[in-house]
Amino acid sequence: MANRWTKEQKQAIDARGSDLLIAAAAGSGKTAVLVERIITKLLREEQEIDRLLVVTFTNAAASEMRQRIGVAIAKQLEETPEDIHLQNQMAFLPRADIKTIHAFCLQVIREYYHLLELDPKVRTADPAEIKLLQKEVLEELFETLYAAEDSQWFFDLLETFSSSTKDTPLQDLVLQLYTFAEGSPNPKRQLEQLAESLFLAEGETVDACGWFSLIRQSVETALDYARYQLKKAWQMADEGEFGGYHKLLTNEVAMVENFAAALQKKYADWRLAYLAIDFARLPAYRGEEKETAERIKTLRNEAKDTIKKLQETIFAYSPEMQADLVRRMYPVAQGLARLTKLFLDAFAAAKREKNIIDFHDYEHFALQILVNEDGTPTEAAAELRQRYDEIMIDEYQDSNMLQEVILTAVSKGKYNEADNNIYMVGDVKQSIYKFRLACPKLFMDKYSTYTD
Numbered sequence: 001m002a003n004r005w006t007k008e009q010k011q012a013i014d015a016r017g018s019d020l021l022i023a024a025a026a027g028s029g030k031t032a033v034l035v036e037r038i039i040t041k042l043l044r045e046e047q048e049i050d051r052l053l054v055v056t057f058t059n060a061a062a063s064e065m066r067q068r069i070g071v072a073i074a075k076q077l078e079e080t081p082e083d084i085h086l087q088n089q090m091a092f093l094p095r096a097d098i099k100t101i102h103a104f105c106l107q108v109i110r111e112y113y114h115l116l117e118l119d120p121k122v123r124t125a126d127p128a129e130i131k132l133l134q135k136e137v138l139e140e141l142f143e144t145l146y147a148a149e150d151s152q153w154f155f156d157l158l159e160t161f162s163s164s165t166k167d168t169p170l171q172d173l174v175l176q177l178y179t180f181a182e183g184s185p186n187p188k189r190q191l192e193q194l195a196e197s198l199f200l201a202e203g204e205t206v207d208a209c210g211w212f213s214l215i216r217q218s219v220e221t222a223l224d225y226a227r228y229q230l231k232k233a234w235q236m237a238d239e240g241e242f243g244g245y246h247k248l249l250t251n252e253v254a255m256v257e258n259f260a261a262a263l264q265k266k267y268a269d270w271r272l273a274y275l276a277i278d279f280a281r282l283p284a285y286r287g288e289e290k291e292t293a294e295r296i297k298t299l300r301n302e303a304k305d306t307i308k309k310l311q312e313t314i315f316a317y318s319p320e321m322q323a324d325l326v327r328r329m330y331p332v333a334q335g336l337a338r339l340t341k342l343f344l345d346a347f348a349a350a351k352r353e354k355n356i357i358d359f360h361d362y363e364h365f366a367l368q369i370l371v372n373e374d375g376t377p378t379e380a381a382a383e384l385r386q387r388y389d390e391i392m393i394d395e396y397q398d399s400n401m402l403q404e405v406i407l408t409a410v411s412k413g414k415y416n417e418a419d420n421n422i423y424m425v426g427d428v429k430q431s432i433y434k435f436r437l438a439c440p441k442l443f444m445d446k447y448s449t450y451t452d
Contacts, residue, residue: 019420039072054098057395105366125356182360183400195333206322226306233299244283370409384410396426
């Protein structure tokens with residue numbers, strides 16, 4: 001069996017004594033390596049299967065992993081039927097902690113529900129019921145705010161985000177913010193931080209805005225695409241047949257390169273370099289290579305359209321006006337955070353009244369059990385840390401910050417670096433679950449800081 005593994009796969013299977021991040025492309029056998037690592041531990045190191053926590057992304061993945069481990073144990077038992085350790089692992093396999101993060105969180109809640117103000121008879125509501133309850137709570141909250149005497153901030157939000165007859169757009173926005181914030185260990189603090197990221201003191205330029213780095217990334221992404229198309233057109237237009245095209249494109253490539261260099265400076269420099277880009281009319285082509293000429297035009301037009309769209313989204317206003325707009329948005333952002341926090345409290349109260357919980361609650365209740373408000377581990381976390389020799393996370397690129405805190409709380413390395421025991425498998429290029437609050441930055445931070 002060992003012969004079918006590459007050198008790197010073998011290292012990923014056999015490495016011990018540290019946290020590990022296994023990063024590899026789709027189809028390269030990452031999950032197979034994780035399963036082989038488990039099997040190797042069971043067969044060669046007398047690892048107890050019930051002392052591993054294996055977190056998968058779906059129930060189907062957990063079931064398949066459990067089956068593959070069972071087949072490997074059964075095959076080995078055929079050769080050594082008297083092996084008591086393997087007999088025990090086969091017996092323990094059905095109860096092994098190979099499950100989704102939500103299933104693990106629910107397990108924690110069931111074991112330690114006495115630490116929560118939670119009725120033991122609480123049930124998990126289905127998504128349709130949760131959606132209906134959210135709508136009811138939102139409408140009641142809005143009705144209360146319509147009638148309140150100190151709700152000018154609320155009416156300002158309505159004026160900004162809703163039409164004259166409907167407040168649905170604002171309700172939808174609150175739900176989006178609520179869902180986003182629930183992926184954080186502290187949703188209310190997350191909402192407050194989002195609002196504060198728009199604060200600009202008098203005299204500060206838009207460069208001081210908390211969102212500025214993301215805006216730069218957005219511009220760089222668009223520019224990279226435009227630059228690629230433009231250079232491709234330039235390469236196709238040689239000095240001979242397309243001499244007129246080549247001269248014009250040479251100038252345009254230079255302007256785009258100047259714009260790219262300006263992105264390392266301040267917004268005012270960006271805008272000056274952007275406004276200096278001028279796409280003149282291409283000279284008429286009267287040669288025989290008409291198909292090539294059309295291809296050059298198409299590539300150039302794609303670059304041109306991409307650059308021009310930045311005028312609408314990024315460069316419509318002067319640096320002074322941009323800073324003024326950010327300052328005017330700050331109280332609006334504060335109002336949105338305030339409204340979403342009110343909904344968060346009202347929705348939690350409504351669920352308590354109906355004695356129901358949802359999938360977000362799984363994670364937040366587990367966090368409440370495992371981590372104190374000051375970020376230190378609880379006694380429950382200490383108990384679980386002693387239960388698991390290793391924590392393995394499949395599809396790690398789809399983890400969110402809340403899940404990261406939960407699993408770190410039950411790992412040993414968090415509190416003793418000599419005992420690191422987290423094994424993460426994934427490919428950041430396959431992170432497609434942003435709508436489920438996946439945070440690929442977790443993966444990339446480790447990828448850039450872990451040693452080879």
